[in-house]
Amino acid sequence: MSDNAPRMPDISHALIDTLERNHLLELPAQLRERVHAIERLEEWLDDAAEADPLRARARSLLMRLTAVQRQLCGSIRADIRKGGGTQALRRWSPGRDIDAVEGYDHLDALLGEVFAFDEPNEAISPLEPGMVFYQPTPVRHIFDLVQRAVVTRDDVFIDLGSGLGHVPMLASILTGAQCVGIEREPVYARLAQQTAASLQLDRLTFIAQDVRDADLSQGTVFYLYTPFTGDILRTVLDALRNESARRPVRIVTFGPCAGVIAEEAWLQPAGPCEANRITVFYPVTP
Structure with a gap:
């Protein structure tokens, strides 16, 4: 593989073991870590061979983490409808310590699902x-x-x-x-x-x-x-x-x-x- 070729995320048995045991990822407050884990698993599953023995475990873990994310976003949407959106969203404020690098992060994943819409036809x-x-x-x-x-x-x-x-x-x-x-x-x-x-x-x-x-x-x-x-x-x-x-x-x-x-x-x-x-x-x- 050349130095410029795209590299598949390093998903190993040891890493899957670690993620499966890390039940903190299921806590709402672990948003950043959960989003990073979801993104890494999705990227690997997109590229992994169907016969890869890790696929079933990676897919099961992904489903578990995305279910937590859906529940969190559903709870925030319910709070917004009841007039409690300010408190529900201010808890995720990064304050004034914001990096000046380009790109998106875990907060975009959160709000993208909270403000989800149907794809336009x-x-x-x-x-x-x-x-x-x-x-x-x-x-x-x-x-x-x-x-x-x-x-x-x-x-x-x-x-x-x-x-x-x-x-x-x-x-x-x-x-x-x-x-x-x-x-x-x-x-x-x-x-x-x-x-x-x-x-x-x-x-x-x-x-x-x-x-x-x-x-x-x-x-x-x-x-x-x-x-x-x-x-x-x-x-x-x-x-x-x-x-x-x-x-x-x-x-x-x-x-x-x-x-x-x-x-x-x-x-x-x-x-x-x-x-x-x-x-x-x-x-x-x-």
């Missing part, structure tokens, strides 16, 4: 020039967002290019703010709205609309995960500047657009503008 519309392919904000950064931007129930939080809606959903649950997701792709907006309805989130709305045509007049916190660039971003920033002249607002960014927005003379960051971290901007006081 409809075709997704092609992107216009300047629009960026949808990627969800890593969940640890959504927790960071609501802390850094000090989002409260009195805010109207608007996600500009909300995709499948994880940011406004989690922001709504954690803060009680009125949240709006604006998304040009109607399939994404519809699925997000269906998920919000299933979780009984009545202070959350998704609108299928081009952000350039949207009503931004009620927003106090605006979030952009680099949903567009160039002329589209310029148009949206001009609209946000007009809104800032009417009332106090915060502009929150993640991804490459943060550097572009940092060049806006009418905005100032609340702290250092770091790569792969949430940045909060405030209008410059005259």
